[in-house]
Amino acid sequence: MNRDQKFGVSLLIFCVFLWFFIIPSEVINDKAALFFPQFITIWLAICAILLTLRSSQKTIKRIDKKELISRRGIIKVITLTIILLIYVYLIDFLGFFVTSFFLLLLLLLIFKVRNWIKLIGFPFVLLLFLYILIEKILFFPLPRGKFF
Amino acid sequence: MFTNIVAGMSLVFHLDNILAALFGVTTGMVAGAIPGFTDTMAMCLLIPFTFYLNPIAAIAMLMGLSKGGNFGGSIPAILFNVPGTPQAAVTAFDGYQLTKQGKSGKALKMALYASTMADTMSDFILFFLAAPVALIAIKIGPPEYAMVVLFSLVIIGAVACEDLLKGMLAIGIGLFFSVIGLDPQLGSPRFCFGSVELTAGLALVPMVIGILILSETFKQVEIGINKQTFQKETLSKIAKNSKIENNKVNFSEFKKCLPSIFGGLGIGSAMGIIPGIGTTVASYLSYTYAKKSSKNPERFGKGALEGVAAAEAGNNAVVGPNLIPLITLGIPGNLAAALILGAFMIQGLVPGPLFMQQNAPMLYALFIVLIISNLFTFTVGTIFLKLVNNLSNIPRQFLYPAVIVFGVIGAFVFRSTLFDVKIMIFLGLFGYVLAKFDIPLPPILVSFILGEILERTIRQSLLISRGNLSIFITHPIALTFLILTIAAVVLLGIKSKKKYKK
Numbered sequence: 001m002n003r004d005q006k007f008g009v010s011l012l013i014f015c016v017f018l019w020f021f022i023i024p025s026e027v028i029n030d031k032a033a034l035f036f037p038q039f040i041t042i043w044l045a046i047c048a049i050l051l052t053l054r055s056s057q058k059t060i061k062r063i064d065k066k067e068l069i070s071r072r073g074i075i076k077v078i079t080l081t082i083i084l085l086i087y088v089y090l091i092d093f094l095g096f097f098v099t100s101f102f103l104l105l106l107l108l109l110i111f112k113v114r115n116w117i118k119l120i121g122f123p124f125v126l127l128l129f130l131y132i133l134i135e136k137i138l139f140f141p142l143p144r145g146k147f148f
Numbered sequence: 149m150f151t152n153i154v155a156g157m158s159l160v161f162h163l164d165n166i167l168a169a170l171f172g173v174t175t176g177m178v179a180g181a182i183p184g185f186t187d188t189m190a191m192c193l194l195i196p197f198t199f200y201l202n203p204i205a206a207i208a209m210l211m212g213l214s215k216g217g218n219f220g221g222s223i224p225a226i227l228f229n230v231p232g233t234p235q236a237a238v239t240a241f242d243g244y245q246l247t248k249q250g251k252s253g254k255a256l257k258m259a260l261y262a263s264t265m266a267d268t269m270s271d272f273i274l275f276f277l278a279a280p281v282a283l284i285a286i287k288i289g290p291p292e293y294a295m296v297v298l299f300s301l302v303i304i305g306a307v308a309c310e311d312l313l314k315g316m317l318a319i320g321i322g323l324f325f326s327v328i329g330l331d332p333q334l335g336s337p338r339f340c341f342g343s344v345e346l347t348a349g350l351a352l353v354p355m356v357i358g359i360l361i362l363s364e365t366f367k368q369v370e371i372g373i374n375k376q377t378f379q380k381e382t383l384s385k386i387a388k389n390s391k392i393e394n395n396k397v398n399f400s401e402f403k404k405c406l407p408s409i410f411g412g413l414g415i416g417s418a419m420g421i422i423p424g425i426g427t428t429v430a431s432y433l434s435y436t437y438a439k440k441s442s443k444n445p446e447r448f449g450k451g452a453l454e455g456v457a458a459a460e461a462g463n464n465a466v467v468g469p470n471l472i473p474l475i476t477l478g479i480p481g482n483l484a485a486a487l488i489l490g491a492f493m494i495q496g497l498v499p500g501p502l503f504m505q506q507n508a509p510m511l512y513a514l515f516i517v518l519i520i521s522n523l524f525t526f527t528v529g530t531i532f533l534k535l536v537n538n539l540s541n542i543p544r545q546f547l548y549p550a551v552i553v554f555g556v557i558g559a560f561v562f563r564s565t566l567f568d569v570k571i572m573i574f575l576g577l578f579g580y581v582l583a584k585f586d587i588p589l590p591p592i593l594v595s596f597i598l599g600e601i602l603e604r605t606i607r608q609s610l611l612i613s614r615g616n617l618s619i620f621i622t623h624p625i626a627l628t629f630l631i632l633t634i635a636a637v638v639l640l641g642i643k644s645k646k647k648y649k650k
Contacts, residue, residue, distance in 0.1 A: 007585045011317070028336040032610065036603040037327050037338065044320040051313055054645075069584060073370040077580065080369050084552075084573045088566055096560075100553050107549035110369060118546075126550055130557065138200060140561055 008052030015045040080110065095145025097127050156512030159204055160520070168205035169517055172212025173524040177532050179213070180220020182547065186233050187217020189364075191487045192356040193554045195494070196561045203495040204513050210491050211467075211514070212521040214484045218427065218464050219263040219529055226255045226456070235427035235463040238435045242448065242455030249451050253395025256533050258405060258453050259460045261397065264526045266413045266461035270468035271518040273417050277469070278511070282476040282504035290608035291619045293477070293501075295629035297602045300479045301595055302633050302640075303422065307429065309588040312637070312644035321582070322592040325350055326599025333607060345567040352490045354559040354572040355596060359589050361555050362576025365548050367583065397453075405457035408438040412458045416465025420481065421472050427463040427482070434462025468518065475499050475511065478601060483590040486597050 001009070018041050027037050069077075083106055090099045104123035113119055134140050159165075172194075179190035191213055198206035221233030226243030239259060246255035288296070301323075305315030328339045329349025340346040412434035419430040438458030439448040448455050470481040471488070478500035480486035492499050497507065504511055559572040579589050613619035620626045 003585060007587075022339070026337075026339045026341065028331065028334060028338075030334060030336075031615065032607055033331050033334050033336065033338070035610065036606065039606075040320060040323045040327065043323065044317070047313055047317040047320055051317070054313065069370065076369050077366050077577075080366060081573065081577055085570075088569050088573065091566060091569075096556075100556070104549050104553060107552065108545065111545040111548065112372075113545050122546055122549075126553065130553070134557060134561075138197070140200075142557065142560070143566070 004055035008048045011048035096142040152508040155509035159513040160516045165205045168209040169212040169521045172209035173216035176213035176216025177220035180217035181223045196558045198491045208517040222259040235431045238431040238459035245451035251394045257397045260529045262457040262460040263464040267464040268522045270465040274468035285476045285501040290605040291623045291626040294605035295626040299629045299633045306640040308591045312640045318591040319595040322595030323599040325596045353562040354568040357555040358572035358575030359579035363579030366580035408454040408458035409461040411437045412461025413465045416462045417469045420466035420469030427466045430466045431459045431463040434458045486594045
């Protein structure tokens, strides 16, 4: 299966699931209310079928030589997602500024910044700027935590 | 009309509006000049803060940003052959060649003159065309409106990506996101899965930041950011060897470029009125036109000043006319217009057929703001050209972490809930996955915005016809747009299939 086929088949399965399970349970049983969600499902399903059919045509010898994503790439993306999710949950306890300081530090390390002055100085200066701009000038309160 | 213009002037000439436009132009120029950080990304980050401004200042800031960004993108394109924005890629064809010849100052100044000139004239096109188009728009009912929106969606999806099928997929995904939340007529929850927060629907700002900005950050994390490759030393050597006359545009050169500028103006304005075409296509077409109509087409690509003028005039002439479908029909022509529409909505204003009738002074105020923004683009641009070398070299290792934090603030401030930040992260990951399958991301956002209008007008039409779908065939304008939509799908589909086979 090539890249487009994988996407087309996955989307088609999602559309079937949407039509038979999600729409009946998540949309009120009214003709007018059902019309647009069903219209979108048909739209997506047609695209998915055409995409799958097109990419499986024998006349089109399209080979995806390029790897969709490397193992290393997956690890990096998953790591960033986990970091961001932990960050959002920690904001409630530690507050925006403290949590963001550590987030920036981690992101700089991910982006291979190794100079300690830059690692500490950049988050500090950026967050100080944001504190003055958002809280002192625009008077918008950002989430506060136990420390700040 | 004259009374409305005077009323518009009295609305505009307040310090906060002028400062907002100035701030927008400057920010746009900075954003455009940083490769990898586009003017639309800056717009996404600034939209939440427009909530705290008055409507004119808010729109002035975003429009200024769009104008500044359009010019800003040409700076790294000319200096380093690295376009700051997609539309500036064409400017690099001749701009970078001129830089290599020690004429970077000349190329940059020509880009500035052509940008501001075409932009200002295109604003006048908007000024004179908006009212007649609005008069026609006022007469269209829900079935016609629904078909116009459907046609626009098909065009936007088709133009956003070479592959029509993937463009249509993106449109479908955006439409699906638009139905999450309460049913607009019955008030019952749809696709909320028991979540109270989802009943309010997906907010535009977290969606824009997630899909456009966070997805790009995920991509950068995956591939790893390369160290700066710009040839700073080579550039400084070129600058040292450059003569003063090589950094000026004299009158005869400007006169020689005028046909290219006017050609770009015509093409860009025509492209701007049609939803979905956008600045990049306009820029390519203007350049091609200038090359074909030139007496020395062989100079193009080797440092022709007319090439820079044509590309810049073409992409900037889109800005004004692009607002015609937005103001008169509520249909954003491209992503920048969709973001401006988002700002209108944040302010409680709904652009559409009646908007011009109900808010005429405000609309004229916005026209005046556009002209003022052009003056700022010219003055700020002149000063800015002296500082840009350093700006274009901002290391992306620092840029992307900063953008994430700005994004988190942007997603949070809109509704003061961390739920929106979570949505932003989810959509960022989702956008990243879609981009892996070559699904274009901007149409998702445009169709998300237009989805609500499409559903409302379809349901209104079905209410009028008591559920009979033939209402879309019995109304002549609706039928015309339905036929146009089908024709567009068939023709663009054949074209796309040929490209795919190649």
